[in-house]
Amino acid sequence: MHFSSPCAAGKTIMPDMLAFFDSVGCAVVGASSNPSKAGCQILVNMQTAGYDRGLYPVNASSDEILGLKAYPSIDGIDGRVELVILATPAAATAEIVGQMRSRIDGQGDIRAIVCAAAGFAELQTADGIRYQKVLLDFCREKNIRLLGPNCVGVIDVKHKVDTTFIAGIAHVPGGISFVSQSGAVGAWLLMTWAASPAGGVGFNKFITVGNMADVDIIESISYAGSDPATRALGVYVEGSPESRRLVEAAAAVAKRKPVVILKVGRTEEGAKAASSHTGSLAGSDSLYDGAFRQNGILRAHTVDELSDALRAFDLLPLPAGDGIFILTQAGGPGIICVDELASTGLFKPSLVSMETKAALKSCLPAIASICHPEGHADITAAAGAEHHVEALEVVLRDRSVDAVIFITVATLFLDLAGMARGMVKLLARLKKEGIEKPVFPVILSGNWTRESRAILENAHQPTFESPERAVKALAAMRSYGLFRERSES
Amino acid sequence: MHFSSPCAAGKTIMPDMLAFFDSVGCAVVGASSNPSKAGCQILVNMQTAGYDRGLYPVNASSDEILGLKAYPSIDGIDGRVELVILATPAAATAEIVGQMRSRIDGQGDIRAIVCAAAGFAELQTADGIRYQKVLLDFCREKNIRLLGPNCVGVIDVKHKVDTTFIAGIAHVPGGISFVSQSGAVGAWLLMTWAASPAGGVGFNKFITVGNMADVDIIESISYAGSDPATRALGVYVEGSPESRRLVEAAAAVAKRKPVVILKVGRTEEGAKAASSHTGSLAGSDSLYDGAFRQNGILRAHTVDELSDALRAFDLLPLPAGDGIFILTQAGGPGIICVDELASTGLFKPSLVSMETKAALKSCLPAIASICHPEGHADITAAAGAEHHVEALEVVLRDRSVDAVIFITVATLFLDLAGMARGMVKLLARLKKEGIEKPVFPVILSGNWTRESRAILENAHQPTFESPERAVKALAAMRSYGLFRERSES
Numbered sequence: 001m002h003f004s005s006p007c008a009a010g011k012t013i014m015p016d017m018l019a020f021f022d023s024v025g026c027a028v029v030g031a032s033s034n035p036s037k038a039g040c041q042i043l044v045n046m047q048t049a050g051y052d053r054g055l056y057p058v059n060a061s062s063d064e065i066l067g068l069k070a071y072p073s074i075d076g077i078d079g080r081v082e083l084v085i086l087a088t089p090a091a092a093t094a095e096i097v098g099q100m101r102s103r104i105d106g107q108g109d110i111r112a113i114v115c116a117a118a119g120f121a122e123l124q125t126a127d128g129i130r131y132q133k134v135l136l137d138f139c140r141e142k143n144i145r146l147l148g149p150n151c152v153g154v155i156d157v158k159h160k161v162d163t164t165f166i167a168g169i170a171h172v173p174g175g176i177s178f179v180s181q182s183g184a185v186g187a188w189l190l191m192t193w194a195a196s197p198a199g200g201v202g203f204n205k206f207i208t209v210g211n212m213a214d215v216d217i218i219e220s221i222s223y224a225g226s227d228p229a230t231r232a233l234g235v236y237v238e239g240s241p242e243s244r245r246l247v248e249a250a251a252a253v254a255k256r257k258p259v260v261i262l263k264v265g266r267t268e269e270g271a272k273a274a275s276s277h278t279g280s281l282a283g284s285d286s287l288y289d290g291a292f293r294q295n296g297i298l299r300a301h302t303v304d305e306l307s308d309a310l311r312a313f314d315l316l317p318l319p320a321g322d323g324i325f326i327l328t329q330a331g332g333p334g335i336i337c338v339d340e341l342a343s344t345g346l347f348k349p350s351l352v353s354m355e356t357k358a359a360l361k362s363c364l365p366a367i368a369s370i371c372h373p374e375g376h377a378d379i380t381a382a383a384g385a386e387h388h389v390e391a392l393e394v395v396l397r398d399r400s401v402d403a404v405i406f407i408t409v410a411t412l413f414l415d416l417a418g419m420a421r422g423m424v425k426l427l428a429r430l431k432k433e434g435i436e437k438p439v440f441p442v443i444l445s446g447n448w449t450r451e452s453r454a455i456l457e458n459a460h461q462p463t464f465e466s467p468e469r470a471v472k473a474l475a476a477m478r479s480y481g482l483f484r485e486r487s488e489s
Numbered sequence: 490m491h492f493s494s495p496c497a498a499g500k501t502i503m504p505d506m507l508a509f510f511d512s513v514g515c516a517v518v519g520a521s522s523n524p525s526k527a528g529c530q531i532l533v534n535m536q537t538a539g540y541d542r543g544l545y546p547v548n549a550s551s552d553e554i555l556g557l558k559a560y561p562s563i564d565g566i567d568g569r570v571e572l573v574i575l576a577t578p579a580a581a582t583a584e585i586v587g588q589m590r591s592r593i594d595g596q597g598d599i600r601a602i603v604c605a606a607a608g609f610a611e612l613q614t615a616d617g618i619r620y621q622k623v624l625l626d627f628c629r630e631k632n633i634r635l636l637g638p639n640c641v642g643v644i645d646v647k648h649k650v651d652t653t654f655i656a657g658i659a660h661v662p663g664g665i666s667f668v669s670q671s672g673a674v675g676a677w678l679l680m681t682w683a684a685s686p687a688g689g690v691g692f693n694k695f696i697t698v699g700n701m702a703d704v705d706i707i708e709s710i711s712y713a714g715s716d717p718a719t720r721a722l723g724v725y726v727e728g729s730p731e732s733r734r735l736v737e738a739a740a741a742v743a744k745r746k747p748v749v750i751l752k753v754g755r756t757e758e759g760a761k762a763a764s765s766h767t768g769s770l771a772g773s774d775s776l777y778d779g780a781f782r783q784n785g786i787l788r789a790h791t792v793d794e795l796s797d798a799l800r801a802f803d804l805l806p807l808p809a810g811d812g813i814f815i816l817t818q819a820g821g822p823g824i825i826c827v828d829e830l831a832s833t834g835l836f837k838p839s840l841v842s843m844e845t846k847a848a849l850k851s852c853l854p855a856i857a858s859i860c861h862p863e864g865h866a867d868i869t870a871a872a873g874a875e876h877h878v879e880a881l882e883v884v885l886r887d888r889s890v891d892a893v894i895f896i897t898v899a900t901l902f903l904d905l906a907g908m909a910r911g912m913v914k915l916l917a918r919l920k921k922e923g924i925e926k927p928v929f930p931v932i933l934s935g936n937w938t939r940e941s942r943a944i945l946e947n948a949h950q951p952t953f954e955s956p957e958r959a960v961k962a963l964a965a966m967r968s969y970g971l972f973r974e975r976s977e978s
Contacts, residue, residue, distance in 0.1 A: 182821025332671025
């Protein structure tokens, strides 16, 4: 069987998590045509993700669901079925395990099960614990990987798999992977991304672990971290009985690529709530904090911080140093940005050359305030689209500049879409010349700016909601850059 | 003249700022039909605000602008003109002052001038300073109030005035007033509000002060603060040469109603940028911080914090104490909320009665986790709209509960709009019974939740973007409540 490898002693070891993503044939047990049922949305999600390797609804009382031939039982499916998604009541576990046993004894094809259904050990009832044991024992015996129970499932944009029942996800390919101990936090993030100006943020793999009967958060971190298509890894953690191994797994990934963790239970009260939610001890928060810092693991405190940092890491080059330039058309928001940058203690204002100052003076409106203070230009509301783009070019060409925060408030006089198109062209041109520095555009405010933000985001240039959110993402990048510099020296 | 009062010594004192809001007749000098010009958008804004007391475009080269009769000169306008908006180049100042002088000598009607044009003293050029002096001297001589130059103007939703050139504002009546030393921050806030789920956040007065030649930020704070229609006052400050008077003005307002200040220049670098922007010294930040705290003035560090706190103050009752209940359908976001609440140090979990616990148990799905830990119920993704509403009622009826944070993630199974309608009905019913406690709904995520949020917001129940933003708004309310308790004891 290609999904397990014999070890030295002749015993097989459990196959890795690839089985959830590259499977040929997927059965959805508990499939439904009722759109308020998970068993319906899972089929819809598999279809919209583009899964084309055989999708088989299993439902004893229908012949057809969403245009697909439905089967009364999993052992009656004609094609190959390597992945099974369970959206059935927990009480049906023994019966379904029976069907799967009869199938696997005949065809030996099932490699992975995603159990989306709830009602298992998380309830801490005798029945729930027993159902979970029946399912897990079967998986162990047959060398099948199990995700859940009580999980939201997995998504893999590259392999065109979406076993979740989250409505309204945008399957845009990108380099972010996200591992979550909470289905709700995962859904929150993905639905927020789908509502972004460009209608979706690119990502790679999404894994929610639920009860962690077999696959746990530690293995998921290692797996997603080792995936070459993952350029930045995000993790939401409530806790683990093996907190040391969890940190080690994340630290191993952080040596190669950025890892951003939202670890909750940082207060005593939060730890109690986390423990009650997943039954896992949150552990002492200061231990996590220290271990994260030591190992270059970045810690986010909110979902926004997590999301902004991941998007920056996925799409922008790391700043090569601590010289930052703020290019703003809006005085007040620019000062808010200066305050935030200074508060991080990680940066210094770029000391640009006399030539750069002269070039800014010659390309900007006469009333622009250039380098008062250093590393800051207020190009004023009189600045048009060309002023923005030309000033950005001048600044990016200066050697002292390692990153630019670019702040604009929509005004009547400014062609935001033209500005965005100009920026996209400029950044592509500079890249050809070998000038690649991270730019953090903050285009305020509201719906007036969505078109310009969409132009930038469709060209893989992330945009940010506010100066302070841009600064936090930049600070995460700089922290990681410093960690890499320390590790490499 | 009804707009100035004789003082004891027989001299007249400058009239108060009412002249900007209740004026009869408004001339827009530099009016234009070109939509990319301020002089066009100002007319549009006055029209959409509903100004119906006489609107007169002044432009030497047009007979009609936006369907309104245009006049070649301000002294040729037939009707009464109490308010003049200047959207002309600064170099035209002497000429326009001449026209105004000839008008006022004949008709004596001009009470207030909003100078939206830039190019005055903010440039620190001899010309700019001279233009500003010509304008100000005329105003002083004729007892006319002047806002700006270089300001974004004023809005008064009640008096149907909008002299700004910000596009896309929603003129929704409400109790928030906002005074800003930055036009861009003001525009950012108003445009963000216009993009809110219900298409607008209610407000009362909006004042940007620009160069502060006459009306300054201190008078604006006192004026807006004394306005009975203002229930909560927001301020964006860069600095003032009279920082003590500024704090005293805000403190006087804070005795009667909440004042939330976003004071920038809190770092040395930010102070330098602020000083360069408005020429005003930011002053020592720790002095501001201490003075704010002592006087019950709330300090926001971001525009989001400012906005959330103002909306909560305007529409929700102050929590009577520190007992908080978190009602969540989503485990992870609920834990994020517990952490955030605990971090403020301002709250304790509500210790609800045995009866309340029993009532929650009987109205919620069997798998709900009730009061583990105390003050927290995870009603689980199995909860439907009725579960949400019934649980909210049970919790609000408990005496130990002073405020509720209510967190829901959109799921397939949940009728969010039905839930929102149920909440609106419930809150109205409880209000009739005299039960009024602040509720902070956080309905995640993305566009899926806009309808339900709009239902709540249209019923004057603010909603919040994330658990941590709800907690910050609640913390601002509790801080202010404690200040009021201390002052009254």
